[in-house]
Amino acid sequence: xxxxxxxxxxxxxxxxxxxxxxxxxxxxxxxxxxxxxxxxxxxxxxxxxxxxxxxxxxxxxxxxxxxxxxxxxxxxxxxxxxxxxxxxxxxxxxxxxxxxxxxxxxxxxxxxxxxxxxxxxxxxxxxxxxxxxxxxxxxxxxxxxxxxxxxxxxxxxxxxxxxxxxxxxxxxxxxxxxxxxxxxxxxxxxxxxxxxxxxxxxxxxxxxxxxxxxxxxxxxxxxxxxxxxxxxxxxxxxxxxxxxxxxxxxxxxxxxxxxxxxxxxxxxxxxxxxxxxxxxxxxxxxxxxxxxxxxxxxxxxxxxxxxxxxxxxxxxxxxxxxxxxxxxxxxxxxxxxxxxxxxxxxxxxxxxxxxxxxxxxxxxxxxxxxxxxxxxxxxxxxxxxxxxxxxxxxxxxxxxxxxxxxxxxxxxxxxxxxxxxxxxxxxxxxxxxxxxxxxxxxxxxxxxxxxxxxxxxxxxxxxxxxxxxxxxxxxxxxxxxxxxxxxxxxxxxxxxxxxxxxxxxxxxxxxxxxxxxxxxxxxxxxxxxxxxxxxxxxxxxxxxxxxxxxxxxxxxxxxxxxxxxxxxxxxxxxxxxxxxxxxxxxxxxxxxxxxxxxxxxxxxxxxxxxxxxxxxxxxxxxxxxxxxxxxxxxxxxxxxxxxxxxxxxxxxxx
Numbered sequence: 001x002x003x004x005x006x007x008x009x010x011x012x013x014x015x016x017x018x019x020x021x022x023x024x025x026x027x028x029x030x031x032x033x034x035x036x037x038x039x040x041x042x043x044x045x046x047x048x049x050x051x052x053x054x055x056x057x058x059x060x061x062x063x064x065x066x067x068x069x070x071x072x073x074x075x076x077x078x079x080x081x082x083x084x085x086x087x088x089x090x091x092x093x094x095x096x097x098x099x100x101x102x103x104x105x106x107x108x109x110x111x112x113x114x115x116x117x118x119x120x121x122x123x124x125x126x127x128x129x130x131x132x133x134x135x136x137x138x139x140x141x142x143x144x145x146x147x148x149x150x151x152x153x154x155x156x157x158x159x160x161x162x163x164x165x166x167x168x169x170x171x172x173x174x175x176x177x178x179x180x181x182x183x184x185x186x187x188x189x190x191x192x193x194x195x196x197x198x199x200x201x202x203x204x205x206x207x208x209x210x211x212x213x214x215x216x217x218x219x220x221x222x223x224x225x226x227x228x229x230x231x232x233x234x235x236x237x238x239x240x241x242x243x244x245x246x247x248x249x250x251x252x253x254x255x256x257x258x259x260x261x262x263x264x265x266x267x268x269x270x271x272x273x274x275x276x277x278x279x280x281x282x283x284x285x286x287x288x289x290x291x292x293x294x295x296x297x298x299x300x301x302x303x304x305x306x307x308x309x310x311x312x313x314x315x316x317x318x319x320x321x322x323x324x325x326x327x328x329x330x331x332x333x334x335x336x337x338x339x340x341x342x343x344x345x346x347x348x349x350x351x352x353x354x355x356x357x358x359x360x361x362x363x364x365x366x367x368x369x370x371x372x373x374x375x376x377x378x379x380x381x382x383x384x385x386x387x388x389x390x391x392x393x394x395x396x397x398x399x400x401x402x403x404x405x406x407x408x409x410x411x412x413x414x415x416x417x418x419x420x421x422x423x424x425x426x427x428x429x430x431x432x433x434x435x436x437x438x439x440x441x442x443x444x445x446x447x448x449x450x451x452x453x454x455x456x457x458x459x460x461x462x463x464x465x466x467x468x469x470x471x472x473x474x475x476x477x478x479x480x481x482x483x484x485x486x487x488x489x490x491x492x493x494x495x496x497x498x499x500x501x502x503x504x505x506x507x508x509x510x511x512x513x514x515x516x517x518x519x520x521x522x523x524x525x526x527x528x529x530x531x532x533x534x535x536x537x538x539x540x541x542x543x544x545x546x547x548x549x550x551x552x553x554x555x556x557x558x559x560x561x562x563x564x565x566x567x568x569x570x571x572x573x574x575x576x577x578x579x580x581x582x583x584x585x586x587x588x589x590x591x592x593x594x595x596x597x598x599x600x601x602x603x604x605x606x607x608x609x610x611x612x613x614x615x616x617x618x619x620x621x622x623x624x625x626x627x628x629x630x631x632x633x634x635x636x637x638x639x640x641x642x643x644x645x646x647x648x649x650x651x652x653x654x
Contacts, residue, residue, distance in 0.1 A: 055072055055099065055108065056074070057070070057071070057072060057073075057097070057099045058071040058072075059071075059097065067085070069085075070082075070110060070126070072099075072108065083110065083126055083133075084131065084132060086124045086126070089114065089121075089122050095114060095115060096113055096115050096157070097112050098110070098159075098164035098166065099157070099164070100163075101159075102192045103162065103193075104193045105129065107127055107129040108127075108129075109128070109192055109195075110126035110128075111124070111125055114138075115150065115152040116150055117141055117142075117168070117170075119138055119141075120138060122136075122137060123135065123197075125195060136195060138197065139196075139197055141188065142170065146173070147173030148170050149171050149173045151168065151169045151170070152167075152168045153167045153213060158214045158216050158221065160216055160219075161221070161241075162191070164192060165187050165188065165190075165200075166187065166188045167186075167213060168186050169184065169185055170183065171183050171184060185201075185202040185212060185223070186202055187199070187200040187202060187221070200237075200241065202235065202246060217234070218236070220236050221237045222235060222236045233248060235247065235248050236248075290315070291321060291324065294312075294315070294316065294321075296328055298329075299325075299647040299649050300400065300401075302649055303401055317651075319426075319429045322648065322649055322650060325648065325649060326381055326646055326650075329382075329646045330351075330352075331606045331607075331645075332644070332645040332646060332647060333352050333355065333642065334349050334376070334379070334384070334399075334643055334645045335348045335639045335641075336374060336376055345362075345374055345640075346361060346363065347360070347362075348360050349361070349399065349645060349647070355633040359399075361399040364404040365395060365404065372390055372391075374387070374640065375387045375389065376494050377394070377420035377421065377494060377495060378421055378422025378494060378495045378502070379422070379494065379643045380422050380423060380431070380497055381424050381431075381646070381648050382400055382649075382650055383396055383422065383650055383652065384396070384397045384398070384643075384645075385421070385422035392415040392417065393406065394406075394420050394433060396431065396433070396652050397652075398650060400647040400648065401649055401651070403651060405461070408464065408465075410435075410457050410466040412455060412468050413435055413437050418436055418437040418449065419435075419436045421434040421503075422434075422495060422497075422502070423497050423500070423501075424497075424526070425500075425527055427527055429462075431460075431462075431652075432461070432526055433458075433459040434456065434457070434502055435459065436454070436471075436504070437449065437456065437457065438451075438454065450471060450522055450531075452474075452475075454471040455471075456470065456471050456531075469529065472531055474531050477533070494548075495548075496555070498554070498574060499574045500525070501524060501525050502524045502526060503524075503534075503555065504522045504548065505520075505547070505557060506519070506521070507520075518535075518542065519540055519546065519559075520533055520534065521533070521548065521555070521557070534571075535577055536557065536580060537569070540569060541559075543559040545600055546558065546559045547559075547601055549603055550644075551570050551583070551604050552570075552606075554570050554571055554572060555570075556569060556570040556583070556604070557569055558610070560601060563587075563589065564588040564589050565587050565588070566586040566588060567584075567586075568583040568584045568585075569582055597615060598615050599615075600612065600613055600614075600615065605644060609625065610622065610623045611642065613639070613642070617635070618635050618636060619633075620634065620635075620636050621633060
């Protein structure tokens with residue numbers, strides 16, 4: 001055994017009696033070497049976000065076997081630190097050592113003490129933050145014995161539940177006849193934050209066993225030993241600190257290959273603790289911690305992490321995690337730019353606070369001989385629904401992970417004029433596209449999309465199929481007109497999802513005369529697949545411009561008259577028509593007196609900020625409805641569509 005002891009990642013070695021070669025068996029989901037190899041291929045930004053580099057503890061006995069030198073080393077960054085001498089422990093017996101991280105003080109601690117575990121013996125505790133040792137005394141861990149014989153097992157310490165652990169066997173030291181005396185098996189635990197020791201008692205082990213080791217299995221403190229009959233025992237403590245919760249999960253007899261636990265060199269420290277400045281190398285990280293860390297990454301970095309291991313891939317693909325990650329992303333906005341002579345149509349994802357471009361994406365289905373005329377018809381969970389007006393084709397696109405899907409053609413719906421809406425059904429974890437066609441039951445194309453009897457297509461991404469339903473009479477409660485007299489003018493714009501329903505704004509009645517027409521909102525329940533009409537207050541007149549919106553999570557709409565007075569209406573309680581109220585009225589001419597051009601409200605940001613564009617100058621502004629503050633976002637040229645957005649990892653392909 002070399003006098004330079006370095007801790008390694010412990011792996012069991014399986015020895016087959018019929019074969020001379022030894023084969024390594026990895027206990028964890030992924031071996032350290034493989035993980036390091038994979039993560040080393042990622043860019044530095046991703047590695048820093050998705051991993052914390054491990055710290056290795058080293059003790060060098062070459063100068064003085066009873067007073068070694070101690071080091072901390074981060075091999076990934078090649079940073080090392082020599083610890084001050086530890087000279088107040090006089091006991092020259094074998095020393096147990098451990099390394100742990102205190103999350104309360106953001107500090108690494110090294111613990112060194114005599115393996116005899118005698119009451120009153122000095123214990124050395126090193127703090128990386130203060131770069132000094134302090135001494136405490138060993139408490140009485142065996143109050144039931146006047147004296148005790150302790151046999152430590154030369155295994156690595158294990159960190160579970162913010163405790164460092166070492167495995168030992170012990171017996172009453174006053175008994176002379178110990179031939180058949182059963183040793184009591186225990187684990188010495190050191191609370192890293194409180195700096196206190198205690199003893200965890202475990203199932204009995206007979207003297208003569210081949211060895212007792214401790215491990216961390218499924219995040220639980222565990223014990224592994226091979227008895228004198230060559231039977232391999234694995235015990236797992238399901239509830240930390242409760243000896244009665246220890247359950248045996250595996251026994252291997254003589255007919256099976258014998259497992260022998262070893263290390264590359266005699267271990268000193270069980271390492272893989274967090275480095276607060278460099279960030280954690282994955283190994284035995286509890287699943288809930290791993291979820292919490294990974295869910296805070298940006299979508300592109302998270303996409304790279306799918307290659308780390310199968311267990312990571314499975315975690316990152318679960319609907320729960322995808323939704324958790326989505327709701328922790330910063331809000332964004334997207335601008336769809338028109339095609340011109342020099343550039344193809346593009347989409348830019350921007351910071352919502354200042355509209356600074358974060359990434360730029362080309363439309364994936366562009367054909368040189370047929371330039372598209374695109375509209376954004378929906379934005380849900382990081383997925384955009386686009387409509388090409390030149391061919392009436394629909395597309396789904398997640399620009400963050402660069403996945404897209406061209407919606408299949410439906411013969412029943414044809415390519416007639418239609419509007420689209422996008423929604424997500426959390427019950428079936430399925431994206432749905434609603435195609436509201438102007439085609440009636442007789443195959444005749446009319447002027448009204450929401451006329452009773454029109455053919456409606458509902459597309460399911462999960463099945464990749466269209467389902468045809470018939471538009472019901474949603475105007476049955478309209479008293480001013482008979483159903484046959486109603487004409488409908490649909491505002492072709494981005495649909496809005498509120499309360500798991502897709503919404504479109506319409507103008508109905510005599511749409512050629514503002515005084516004889518009304519504004520309304522058509523909703524489509526994504527789960528039940530049913531339409532209904534939501535009335536707006538009758539005092540709201542059909543105006544020069546109108547925009548459906550989502551204001552602070554509530555269904556809302558914005559109108560603007562000919563003199564550029566904007567009104568914001570909000571439905572405080574979804575579905576309750578009496579809860580409509582006028583939130584704010586803004587005179588854009590007074591707000592922008594020195595600006596020239598016509599201004600339009602284009603939508604809200606998540607914080608209640610109204611976005612305003614100028615059609616004559618390509619200037620954009622946002623207006624804080626709470627502080628009444630106006631701020632210029634500068635010039636954004638060639639915008640054909642705008643909507644809010646959140647980056648996500650929702651997949652559009654199997």
